[in-house]
Amino acid sequence: MASRIASRSSQAVAGPTEHPTRMSHLCAILGEYLTQYQVKEVYRAYLFSAEAHGDQRRASGDYYIFHPVAVATILAEMRMDYKCVMAALLHDVIEDTGVIKEALALEFDQEIADMVDGVSKMTKIDFKNRAEAQAANMDKMFLAMTRDIRVILIKLADRMHNMRTLDSLRIDKARRIAKETLEIYGPIANRLGMNNICLELEDLGFRYHWPWRYRYLSKAVSKIYTDHVSFIDGVETAIRNCLSKKAIAAIILSRQKHLYGIYRKMREKHRSFTEVADVYGVRIVVDNIDICYLALGAIHSLYKPVPGRFKDYIALPKANGYQSLHTLVMGPNGVKVEIQIRTKAMHEVAESGIAAHWIYKTVQEPTDKGHTSWLQSLLDMKQGTRDSLEFLERVKVDLFPDEVYVFTPQGKIIVLPQGATPVDFAYAITHRYSHILI
Numbered sequence: 001m002a003s004r005i006a007s008r009s010s011q012a013v014a015g016p017t018e019h020p021t022r023m024s025h026l027c028a029i030l031g032e033y034l035t036q037y038q039v040k041e042v043y044r045a046y047l048f049s050a051e052a053h054g055d056q057r058r059a060s061g062d063y064y065i066f067h068p069v070a071v072a073t074i075l076a077e078m079r080m081d082y083k084c085v086m087a088a089l090l091h092d093v094i095e096d097t098g099v100i101k102e103a104l105a106l107e108f109d110q111e112i113a114d115m116v117d118g119v120s121k122m123t124k125i126d127f128k129n130r131a132e133a134q135a136a137n138m139d140k141m142f143l144a145m146t147r148d149i150r151v152i153l154i155k156l157a158d159r160m161h162n163m164r165t166l167d168s169l170r171i172d173k174a175r176r177i178a179k180e181t182l183e184i185y186g187p188i189a190n191r192l193g194m195n196n197i198c199l200e201l202e203d204l205g206f207r208y209h210w211p212w213r214y215r216y217l218s219k220a221v222s223k224i225y226t227d228h229v230s231f232i233d234g235v236e237t238a239i240r241n242c243l244s245k246k247a248i249a250a251i252i253l254s255r256q257k258h259l260y261g262i263y264r265k266m267r268e269k270h271r272s273f274t275e276v277a278d279v280y281g282v283r284i285v286v287d288n289i290d291i292c293y294l295a296l297g298a299i300h301s302l303y304k305p306v307p308g309r310f311k312d313y314i315a316l317p318k319a320n321g322y323q324s325l326h327t328l329v330m331g332p333n334g335v336k337v338e339i340q341i342r343t344k345a346m347h348e349v350a351e352s353g354i355a356a357h358w359i360y361k362t363v364q365e366p367t368d369k370g371h372t373s374w375l376q377s378l379l380d381m382k383q384g385t386r387d388s389l390e391f392l393e394r395v396k397v398d399l400f401p402d403e404v405y406v407f408t409p410q411g412k413i414i415v416l417p418q419g420a421t422p423v424d425f426a427y428a429i430t431h432r433y434s435h436i437l438i
Ligand code: MN
Pocket: 067, 091, 092, 158
């Protein structure tokens, strides 16, 4: 994804001649899936935004308008609809220029004005830490989301571009933003199943929040991978041969290194780097569900599975809609290899999550039968509930399963750990948690 985005010039300040270049790059992507009329509408939003931001500059010295164009490009790569891309181009217009919401509704439409307004409101929320965010601000966020989930997608793309250009900020400011990304935006992307975005946000957050640890780990990981490149190649070739012997067509991908994931595992499970990073991963993408199980059988006949390490997320998808077969096998020389098997549609969902479901408007083929998307279950829940507060409560429970949300008689929300009793609740009202009452 990153490679398709025009990288910021590291030399002199980019001149205004770069506007058309970046915009034509965006339009080229849009041309792949939108109608001519829709692309024109997006361009109209760009002109409006460029005029509103005028001479404003970013901390890097770049023209401000490059930022909304980059955000819109991220969303276009996710194949979001044209109104969402328009709102992305306009996302800082209310916050940073004199334009009011009503003017946007007049110039474009209410839907776009509402999205821009939603993003601006979310930007104003100051997340100091996760607990506070959950207690005081998550609900605002989710109220905004339940009206239009695209607001959150724009906000995530906004954060993504800000993280990619964090170099130009003062170190302490960059560190604070990185922390917020790790605590708030990473988990939200994860909860929406947006794996690609989550991984990039977390690795960038890790890099700016713990620069020394990041550098150390990144060196160690690349050493491991260069040391063992022939081992991984050998395993991949063996798998490829084994599958083709059984006439199973498959794409074999080696797993992405996720530094923050390795770091988190080391920290939470108190394990050493070698214990955590020693597991090699291979991903097998096939055409349909039946072939997933055939491929699994083939793999298990090639390498012995480690007992108790097989998981069928196809029959039992994760809450965020993720589906795959996972198995740990004993590879050559007794080295363990982690194998993930999935269909193309599942792969799409695993990488882009909720955004993959958003495309249902433009894609003919639905995702695999029996697949439960989180978005769909959200919509189902909403249909089943008249009361928006009740809906909100269910969404929260779904997002943070280890916490319980309790309403006071006054309708305020209190966050308690799972397993909390009514006594904890009473105690919370009077003492300990009184500061996080909304
Ligand atoms: Mn922004």
